[in-house]
Amino acid sequence: MKPITKLWLIGTSLITTACISPSNELSEGFCTDTNWLNQGEQVALKGQSVRVVNKYRKTCKGAISEDDLYSFQDGYLKGIIQYCSEVKGYELGRRGDDFNDVCPDELANNFTRGYNHGKTLYNREMTNLERMKRDQLRIIESQQSSSDSTYGQQTP
Secondary structure, three states, X not given: OOHHHHHHHXXXXXXXXXXXXXXXXXXXXXXXXXXXXXXXXXXXXXOOOOOHHHHHHHHHOOOXXXXXXXXXXXXXXXXXXXXOOHHHHHHHHHHOOOOOOOOOHHHHHHHHHHXXXXXXXXXXXXXXXXXXXXXXXXXXXXXXXXXXXXXXXXXX
């Protein structure tokens, strides 16, 4: 089976079986005015699960048609392919962002490789910054201690 077909089947099964309760109120008109293809793509590009569509379904109480769901799924597929790239993984890791495990198996290896490389560099940088911060604190404490002992001495 082709990877894209497999992704589409995964998305279809997730959309029809998953259930998430709404966490945020959606704007008035969202259910009827949304471009579901774009919405699906934007959800994926943010690294969110395809299951977020179930929040929309629950909130919109039947206002989302089957065609809307397929459009959402098509947009999500387009966006998740972009999101799950090695470059995007690297960018997220380099910023120290959390790892969102939303990439399908066919795309996960490259994304994870990029993320791990970026995260390693991020962690190394944070370790160096912490070391520099500790060194600066020691210097400040040393200067304060030196100035306190000098201040306490009286000249005859």
